[in-house]
Amino acid sequence: xxxxxxxxxxxxxxxxxxxxxxxxxxxxxxxxxxxxxxxxxxxxxxxxxxxxxxxxxxxxxxxxxxxxxxxxxxxxxxxxxxxxxxxxxxxxxxxxxxxxxxxxxxxxxxxxxxxxxxxxxxxxxxxxxxxxxxxxxxxxxxxxxxxxxxxxxxxxxxxxxxxxxxxxxxxxxxxxxxxxxxxxxxxxxxxxxxxxxxxxxxxxxxxxxxxxxxxxxxxxxxxxxxxxxxxxxxxxxxxxxxxxxxxxxxxxxxxxxxxxxxxxxxxxxxxxxxxxxxxxxxxxxxxxxxxxxxxxxxxxxxxxxxxxxxxxxxxxxxxxxxxxxxxxxxxxxxxxxxxxxxxxxxxxxxxxxxxxxxxxxxxxxxxxxxxxxxxxxxxxxxxxxxxxxxxxxxxxxxxxxxxxxxxxxxxxxxxxxxxxxxxxxxxxxxxxxxxxxxxxxxxxxxxxxxxxxxxxxxxxxxxxxxx
Numbered sequence: 001x002x003x004x005x006x007x008x009x010x011x012x013x014x015x016x017x018x019x020x021x022x023x024x025x026x027x028x029x030x031x032x033x034x035x036x037x038x039x040x041x042x043x044x045x046x047x048x049x050x051x052x053x054x055x056x057x058x059x060x061x062x063x064x065x066x067x068x069x070x071x072x073x074x075x076x077x078x079x080x081x082x083x084x085x086x087x088x089x090x091x092x093x094x095x096x097x098x099x100x101x102x103x104x105x106x107x108x109x110x111x112x113x114x115x116x117x118x119x120x121x122x123x124x125x126x127x128x129x130x131x132x133x134x135x136x137x138x139x140x141x142x143x144x145x146x147x148x149x150x151x152x153x154x155x156x157x158x159x160x161x162x163x164x165x166x167x168x169x170x171x172x173x174x175x176x177x178x179x180x181x182x183x184x185x186x187x188x189x190x191x192x193x194x195x196x197x198x199x200x201x202x203x204x205x206x207x208x209x210x211x212x213x214x215x216x217x218x219x220x221x222x223x224x225x226x227x228x229x230x231x232x233x234x235x236x237x238x239x240x241x242x243x244x245x246x247x248x249x250x251x252x253x254x255x256x257x258x259x260x261x262x263x264x265x266x267x268x269x270x271x272x273x274x275x276x277x278x279x280x281x282x283x284x285x286x287x288x289x290x291x292x293x294x295x296x297x298x299x300x301x302x303x304x305x306x307x308x309x310x311x312x313x314x315x316x317x318x319x320x321x322x323x324x325x326x327x328x329x330x331x332x333x334x335x336x337x338x339x340x341x342x343x344x345x346x347x348x349x350x351x352x353x354x355x356x357x358x359x360x361x362x363x364x365x366x367x368x369x370x371x372x373x374x375x376x377x378x379x380x381x382x383x384x385x386x387x388x389x390x391x392x393x394x395x396x397x398x399x400x401x402x403x404x405x406x407x408x409x410x411x412x413x414x415x416x417x418x419x420x421x422x423x424x425x426x427x428x429x430x431x432x433x434x435x436x437x438x439x440x441x442x443x444x445x446x447x448x449x450x451x452x453x454x455x456x457x458x459x460x461x462x463x464x465x466x467x
Contacts (some may be wrong), residue, residue, distance in 0.1 A: 008040025164234025
């Protein structure tokens with residue numbers, strides 16, 4: 001598969017006609033991991049020749065998604081629109097060499113050819129009217145029509161390759177009609193640009209979705225006609241939704257940046273995406289370094305992967321739980337600010353340390369952190385009536401009096417709570433819940449001693465003074 005004389009060079013080549021979706025992100029990840037595993041080069045190429053649909057915003061969305069995932073290319077991004085002269089030069093060379101030819105058939109005429117083939121039960125295709133052959137007379141050249149350029153595809157034999165994922169694949173060349181490689185205005189077509197770019201960029205391995213399988217024999221035959229090396233290809237099955245249908249927006253087939261906004265960590269997305277179509281034994285959780293070390297195309301799945309939001313949440317929760325508290329605090333702070341909170345008013349690292357074991361996303365962490373750094377809302381009247389009974393108020397006043405003289409640490413506060421419980425012959429919920437209601441405005445919080453420590457002495461005693 002690889003050798004020292006042929007360094008591995010992979011590429012991710014998205015079309016900027018929309019955001020970087022999950023399937024594209026997985027393709028980029030596999031191509032990146034393959035190159036890293038073999039010590040090769042990962043290239044980003046933006047295929048922006050679809051002028052009607054390509055936009056600068058879509059280009060930026062792709063770059064943002066790649067940057068968030070940490071899939072930094074070694075070369076690029078390169079843009080196909082900057083290589084137009086190169087494509088035209090190759091087309092001209094093929095015309096001169098006789099491996100391509102001008103075709104003057106109109107769109108209507110080509111469609112009629114396809115309809116005729118369908119009526120005979122044959123594969124719809126261009127019938128080769130303008131294909132030059134020895135002894136063949138071509139029709140008169142129309143004076144009112146600019147031609148396309150077609151590749152003179154081989155008509156006998158088969159085009160075959162051993163796919164890195166699917167194994168041996170073969171297409172009879174009779175199934176491949178003469179592909180248009182340049183439009184009447186001279187602009188090259190998708191399959192042709194891909195071929196020239198892969199040749200020029202010395203791509204050795206192409207990993208992409210299996211919706212490209214039908215493009216591969218066309219690209220291989222053009223590469224061979226150019227005398228160019230043919231990369232090894234691997235076609236990865238699609239990602240299905242939880243219901244087994246093609247992944248769509250209702251399943252979560254949105255921009256990967258939506259997952260950033262929804263509070264997922266990039267390392268968790270890398271881990272989860274890698275397992276959608278690749279495996280290393282039964283390992284479900286692994287670092288980026290382990291992925292690179294273990295990545296082997298032989299363990300890419302031949303079956304479609306299934307998107308599972310619950311599994312993604314589980315993976316994300318694992319990464320949140322094991323994240324550095326300071327780094328996690330920095331990631332959560334802007335989300336707290338967006339909710340009207342002030343993350344600077346507390347030790348945010350201590351807050352996330354307390355909350356992170358129960359959070360599946362950064363959004364959940366930010367919601368929980370508002371208890372400590374958001375505007376305080378006193379408990380609702382029904383909570384006060386239910387929990388702040390006279391015995392509870394007496395115990396809280398006692399707690400406040402002694403807390404004023406107590407070191408403000410979780411351990412000291414926990415010890416004080418035990419003393420007050422014993423003095424007033426109460427069980428833990430009979431004091432802890434009223435404490436929560438009085439100082440947090442809610443009956444449910446994490447461990448009450450930890451909550452009191454983080455809120456701070458001044459805040460806690462001020463709120464208890466109002467009961």
